[in-house]
Amino acid sequence: MAERKDSDSRKLLKRLRETLAAPGSGQHRLDQITHHIADSLGTEVCSIYLFRDANTLELCATEGLNQDSIHKTRLRLGEGLVGRVARTGRHVNTANAPSEPGFRFMPETGEEVFPSFLGVPIQRVGERLGVLVVQSRDALAFSEDDIYGLDVVAMVLAEMAELGAFLGNSGDDGLPQAHRFPVAIRGSTGQEGAAEGRVWLHEPRVVITNPVGDDPVKERARLNEAVAMLRTNVDAMMAANDVTGGESAEVMETYRMFAHSRSWLRRMEEDIDLGLSAEAAVEKEQGQARTRLESASDPYLRDRLHDLDDLSNRLLRLLTGQGADTGAEMPDNPILVARNIGPAELLDYGRRLRGVVLEEGSVGSHAAIVARALAIPLVIHAERITTEALNGDAILVDGDMGVVHLRPEESVSAAFRDKIAMQAEAQKRYAGLRDLPATSVCGTTIQLYMNAGLMADLPSLASSGAEGVGLFRTELQFLTRTHVPRRGELAALYAHVLDNAQGKPVMFRTLDIGSDKVLPYMKPQDEPNPAMGWRAIRVGLDKRGVLRMQLQALIRAAVGRPLHVMFPFVTEMHEYEEAHRLLMEQIAREQRLGHAMPSDVRVGAMLETPSLAFAPKKFFAMCDFISVGGNDLKQFFFAADRENERVRRRYDSLNTSFIALLEQIVRRCDEAHVPLSFCGEDAGRPIEAVTFAAMGFRRLSMRPASIGPVKHLIRRVDLSALRRVIDDAREAGEPNLRPIVTDWLARQ
Structure with missing residues (x-):
C-alpha cells in the first residue's frame, strides 16, 4: 500500500514538473496544478492562495470553487482557516470546517458544500509564500498520508514559486511580479548616514532547479554521499579548532549531533521516496524543523535553529555546488545585503562598500561596530531584504531613518540624491x-x-x-x-x-x-x-x-x-x-x-x-x-x-x-x-x-x-x-x- 502511495506521489510530482517546463503563463500553470492535485488526491477542490503582500493572501487558482472568485477573494494573515495556516506555518485538518474556531465563510467561492478541509503552508525555509488547500464533500478528516503527501507537493510549489513559475507576465493577469516593483523596507538604524548604490548579496541563496527526482535510488545515493561529506567536514572543523571541555564543546557537540542524526537523514530519505530530489528533501526538512523550533518555548532549542540552518545550507551547497563565490562581479557602489555577517567578513569588504543592510543584527553587534569604524550607513532588522533583493538591484540606504528603498521610483531617487547632496554641502561648510x-x-x-x-x-x-x-x-x-x-x-x-x-x-x-x-x-x-x-x-x-x-x-x-x-x-x-x-x-x-x-x-x-x-x-x-x-x-x-x-x-x-x-x-x-x-x-x-x-x-x-x-x-x-x-x-x-x-x- 505504501509503495502504491509513493508511486502515486511520484506520478503527481512528475506531472507538476512537466507543467513547470511547459510554455504558458503563470496563471495557466497554477490552473493546471490545482487540476492535477485534485485529480491525484481524489478531492473535489484544490486551491492555491499566495501572498499579495506581507499580510494579505489572495486566491490565485482553484479547481472546484467558483472561478469568478480568483484574484478577488482575499484574507488577512491569521484570518479564517487559510490565514491560520499561513500565520502558524502548520496544517489545519478538519472534517467540519465551519465548526472550527476562526472559520470565515466566503460565499463568493461556493465552498459551503465542501466541509472537509486540509490546508498546508507553502513555505521555503521559513519564508511564507502561500497556502495549499484541498476540500471534499465527504465530511471526513484527511489521513496522515494525505497530509504528508500534500506537504511534499507544497514543497515543490515553493520551489516552483522561487523559480518564478507563478509570476505574472504583465500587471493584467492579477499575479504578483516579484523583483520588479519598488519595495520600501523599514528596519532600524545601526549606523547613521545615507548611500545610493547597487545590491551585492553576501551569500546568495541556493536555488533548487530540480525539485522533483526521477530516480529515488539515485537521489538517496546523492543525499547519503553529501551527508557523509558534511559529517567529515564537521568532524574536521571540531578537530581543527581543538574544542575540548566546557560549554563551547557542548555547543559544538550539539552541532555535530545534528549532522550525525539518523532521524534527520531518515526523514529526508522518506521525502525522496515520495518523489522529491535530494535538494528539495533537505530544504523541506529544514523548513519544517524551523517551524517546530521557532515555536519552542525553550530558548536553548530556539538557538539551535541557527545550527540546523547552517548545517542544511552547507548540505545544500554540497548537493548543488553553489558556493558563496558565484562568479558574479561586484557592482560599482556596492551596498552589502545579508541576513547577518561577522566582523572579519565585513572588514574583508572594507571601504569598497557604500552601505550595509542586514535582516538581523543589533545596534551593538560586531557588524554595527565595524560599520561605524568604516563610517558607512547600516540598516538592521530589514525583514525579507535577502528574499526581495537581487544582485545589481538599485538600492537606497537611509541609515538616519532606518529605511531601505529597493528598486526605487525615480521621484524617490531624486529626493534621496537631494538629501545626500545637502549633507555633502553641509560637510563642505563644516570643513x-x-x-x-x-x-x-x-x-x-x-x-x-x-x-x-x-x-x-x-x-x-x-x-x-x-x-x-x-x-x-x-x-x-x-x-x-x-x-x-x-x-x-x-x-x-x-x-x-x-x-x-x-x-x-x-x-x-x-x-x-x-x-x-x-x-x-x-x-x-x-x-x-x-x-x-x-x-x-x-x-x-x-x-x-x-x-x-x-x-x-x-x-x-x-x-x-x-x-x-x-x-x-x-x-x-x-x-x-x-x-x-x-x-x-x-x-x-x-x-x-x-x-x-x-x-x-x-x-x-x-x-x-x-x-x-x-x-x-x-x-x-x-x-x-x-x-x-x-x-x-x-x-x-x-x-x-x-x-x-x-x-x-x-x-x-x-x-x-x-x-x-x-x-x-x-x-x-x-x-x-x-x-x-x-x-x-x-x-x-x-x-x-x-x-x-x-x-x-x-x-x-x-x-x-x-x-x-x-x-x-x-x-x-x-x-x-x-x-x-x-x-x-x-x-x-x-x-x-x-x-x-x-x-x-x-x-x-
Whole structure:
C-alpha cells in the first residue's frame, strides 16, 4: 500500500514538473496544478492562495470553487482557516470546517458544500509564500498520508514559486511580479548616514532547479554521499579548532549531533521516496524543523535553529555546488545585503562598500561596530531584504531613518540624491571650521574628540578637526581574529595608532568584550542578561593573563610618548583599584626588563552605570580622567535594553531625570578636579551635544562625521543662556528638555 502511495506521489510530482517546463503563463500553470492535485488526491477542490503582500493572501487558482472568485477573494494573515495556516506555518485538518474556531465563510467561492478541509503552508525555509488547500464533500478528516503527501507537493510549489513559475507576465493577469516593483523596507538604524548604490548579496541563496527526482535510488545515493561529506567536514572543523571541555564543546557537540542524526537523514530519505530530489528533501526538512523550533518555548532549542540552518545550507551547497563565490562581479557602489555577517567578513569588504543592510543584527553587534569604524550607513532588522533583493538591484540606504528603498521610483531617487547632496554641502561648510575651536558665543571652549577602532579611522583625525581620540576600541583587533592576538602584534598596532595621531592624545579603552561582543575563540557564557553579566573589566580581572598582555603591549607601544589607558564598565571603586594596580605592576615589570617607558601615563575609567556616580570621593580623586559611556549609562538608568527595539527608543537622553544624573557626575568631577568627557552616539547629535556642554561637559567624543555639525552649532550658541533655559524648565517641572531646547535653538 505504501509503495502504491509513493508511486502515486511520484506520478503527481512528475506531472507538476512537466507543467513547470511547459510554455504558458503563470496563471495557466497554477490552473493546471490545482487540476492535477485534485485529480491525484481524489478531492473535489484544490486551491492555491499566495501572498499579495506581507499580510494579505489572495486566491490565485482553484479547481472546484467558483472561478469568478480568483484574484478577488482575499484574507488577512491569521484570518479564517487559510490565514491560520499561513500565520502558524502548520496544517489545519478538519472534517467540519465551519465548526472550527476562526472559520470565515466566503460565499463568493461556493465552498459551503465542501466541509472537509486540509490546508498546508507553502513555505521555503521559513519564508511564507502561500497556502495549499484541498476540500471534499465527504465530511471526513484527511489521513496522515494525505497530509504528508500534500506537504511534499507544497514543497515543490515553493520551489516552483522561487523559480518564478507563478509570476505574472504583465500587471493584467492579477499575479504578483516579484523583483520588479519598488519595495520600501523599514528596519532600524545601526549606523547613521545615507548611500545610493547597487545590491551585492553576501551569500546568495541556493536555488533548487530540480525539485522533483526521477530516480529515488539515485537521489538517496546523492543525499547519503553529501551527508557523509558534511559529517567529515564537521568532524574536521571540531578537530581543527581543538574544542575540548566546557560549554563551547557542548555547543559544538550539539552541532555535530545534528549532522550525525539518523532521524534527520531518515526523514529526508522518506521525502525522496515520495518523489522529491535530494535538494528539495533537505530544504523541506529544514523548513519544517524551523517551524517546530521557532515555536519552542525553550530558548536553548530556539538557538539551535541557527545550527540546523547552517548545517542544511552547507548540505545544500554540497548537493548543488553553489558556493558563496558565484562568479558574479561586484557592482560599482556596492551596498552589502545579508541576513547577518561577522566582523572579519565585513572588514574583508572594507571601504569598497557604500552601505550595509542586514535582516538581523543589533545596534551593538560586531557588524554595527565595524560599520561605524568604516563610517558607512547600516540598516538592521530589514525583514525579507535577502528574499526581495537581487544582485545589481538599485538600492537606497537611509541609515538616519532606518529605511531601505529597493528598486526605487525615480521621484524617490531624486529626493534621496537631494538629501545626500545637502549633507555633502553641509560637510563642505563644516570643513571650513576644521581648524577653528569649538568656542561658544559666551566664550566657553569645548574639546571635540573622535571615536575609533581601526587603523582606517585614523585619517579622519586630521580631516575632521578632532583634537584627539576620546575612545579607541581595542576589542576590534580581538573580534576579527580566530585566535588571541600576540603581544608583539598588538604593540606594533598601538604604536602605529600613536604614530598616526601625530602627538594628539589617544584614549585606549582596554578589552571590552562580553554582552553583545563575544570572541570567536572564547567560551560563550549562557547568561540570561549578558549586558549586565560577565563583561569588560569583569572579564579582565577574572582572566588577568589577557589584560596583562594587553597592558604590556600598550606600554611598549607608547615609548617616549604619553599613554592614556581607560578601563571599561567600572561599577565600583575596588574594580578600578585592582585594574590600576595591575597596570602599575606591568609598568614596574617593563622597567625591570629594561624597556623604554612612556613619557607619562594617565589612567581613567568609563562611567557606564549609575552606581559609579555615587562612588566615594576617593574614587574620583584616584582617576586622571573619567569618560561617561552614554550608551550603556542610558540603558541602565532607564532599565531599557538598547538591543530591544520595543523599548530603546522610548527613553530620551534629554529626559530631565537623566540630565540630573549627568549634572551630579559633572559636579563630582569638578570637585575632584578630574577631566570629564561624554562618549557615545548622543555626543555626536548637535542638540544633545550643546545640552551636555551647557550642563558642564567640556569634552565630547563622537564619530568623525559628527564633529563638523556639533562644532557648527556650539559656535553659534550662548551656552550660559542655554543653561538658564534648562534650569528654568527643570524648576517648572518639565519631564523632558528636548522640546524646550529645540524651540530655544530655533529662535536663536
